[in-house]
Amino acid sequence: MIKNQTKNIYSNKHRLASFCKQQRIVLLGSTGVGKTSLTTRWCYDEMSDQTVSTIFADEHGKDVRLKRSNVSVSILDVSAIRHDDDDDLAMMTEHYSYIRKGEAFMCVFSIVDSNSFQIMDKLRTEIIRIRHEFDYETRPPPMILVGNKSDLSSQRTISKEMANKLADQWNCIYVETSAKDDHNVSAAFKTIGTLLYKWKKKMLKRQCVNWKHIRRNDCTVV
Ligand SMILES: Nc1nc2c(ncn2[C@@H]2O[C@H](COP(=O)(O)OP(=O)(O)OP(=O)(O)O)[C@@H](O)[C@H]2O)c(=O)[nH]1
Ligand SMILES: [Mg+2]
Numbered sequence: 001m002i003k004n005q006t007k008n009i010y011s012n013k014h015r016l017a018s019f020c021k022q023q024r025i026v027l028l029g030s031t032g033v034g035k036t037s038l039t040t041r042w043c044y045d046e047m048s049d050q051t052v053s054t055i056f057a058d059e060h061g062k063d064v065r066l067k068r069s070n071v072s073v074s075i076l077d078v079s080a081i082r083h084d085d086d087d088d089l090a091m092m093t094e095h096y097s098y099i100r101k102g103e104a105f106m107c108v109f110s111i112v113d114s115n116s117f118q119i120m121d122k123l124r125t126e127i128i129r130i131r132h133e134f135d136y137e138t139r140p141p142p143m144i145l146v147g148n149k150s151d152l153s154s155q156r157t158i159s160k161e162m163a164n165k166l167a168d169q170w171n172c173i174y175v176e177t178s179a180k181d182d183h184n185v186s187a188a189f190k191t192i193g194t195l196l197y198k199w200k201k202k203m204l205k206r207q208c209v210n211w212k213h214i215r216r217n218d219c220t221v222v
Contacts (some may be wrong), residue, residue, distance in 0.1 A: 013024045023073045026102035028095075028114035028123060030079030033108045033204035039077040042189050047179050049160040054079045056094050066190075066197050071190055073193060076102060081123060083115070089122050104142040104196040106188065111147045111156045111176065117163070120145065124170060129178035144173045146188055151178040186194045 027035040035126060036054055037047045043060045057078045064071050078098045084090045099105075105127055109116040128140045145167045160176065167174035173195075175188040 005038065007026055008140055016135070020197065020204060021069055021071050023193060023196050024076060024101060024103045025073060025106060025189070025196070026076045026078060026098055026104070027108055027109035028078055028081060028099075028127070030110075032120060033110040033113065033116045034094045034177075034179045035080075035108050036077050038106075038108065038146070038148060038177060038185055038188070039075050041179045041182055041185045043075065045182070049200070057098055064190075064193065066193050067195075071193065071197065073189070081119065087118070089119060089126060091126065096130055099127055100134045102141070104192050104199070106144055106146050106192055107160065108146045108148055108150045111158045111163075112149055112152050114157045117147075117158045117166075120166060140170075142192060142199045143176060144188065144192050144195070145170065147176045148179060149173065150176045150183055151181045 027039060029035055031053060032051060033098045036052075036058070039058075039060055041047045043062050054077055057076050060075045060077065062073050062075070064073055076098055078095065079092075081095060107120050107123055107127075109120055111117075124140075126141065127143065131137055131141050146158075147163050157197060160174075161174070163174050173191055175184055175191060177184040177188050179185060
């Protein structure tokens with residue numbers, strides 16, 4: 001029986017190790033901020049000038065090297081989150097399920113669209129609330145703030161200072177990107193991927209401490 005328990009412990013350990021090598025990153029934000037463009041730029045080095053709003057969500061994948069490991073990243077490019085007349089988030093049922101599916105989040109706004117920036121704080125609060133309801137995790141999930149369309153900086157309405165201030169309040173990183181010029185796009189995905197990788201490793205470590213405890217208890221029984 002003890003042999004079986006030890007076997008289970010090792011197979012769980014193996015499962016969790018592979019769990020670290022699979023990631024699901026979700027992009028969220030208002031319409032037209034460039035969520036799809038960032039995704040296609042990073043995954044396929046392509047970007048379209050046409051505006052075609054995403055319906056529900058599209059999933060894309062890419063294999064990357066992170067922290068000397070091969071990691072398979074799945075990206076969920078989600079349809080726009082709208083705000084209602086009272087400036088609250090008007091989220092659809094699907095958005096809740098995408099947030100439950102996600103492990104790390106890129107909150108994207110456009111530096112030339114103040115409204116898209118205005119919803120960021122409410123969006124983060126919702127993500128944390130939904131994740132907490134889903135898995136009782138008290139820590140906020142890995143998240144970064146992304147200001148896209150940096151190539152249009154002459155028309156910017158959101159300054160770097162404003163965005164950095166919000167990121168400081170969230171205790172997270174702010175990255176300014178341009179899907180059009182391929183500026184900082186890889187950096188943004190690498191940043192969120194690394195955060196998630198470390199986050200999962202920490203989780204794995206916590207789990208290992210529990211296993212050691214179980215194993216010690218097994219020995220006492222013997
Ligand atoms: N100048 C500039 N335009 C961009 C950039 N990224 C996206 N766009 C343009 O902005 C428009 C909207 O881009 P999308 O990627 O479709 O935006 P989205 O956030 O996916 O929009 P929804 O699917 O409606 O939520 C398109 O016309 C893009 O060509 C950028 O970095 N710079
Ligand atoms: Mg889209």
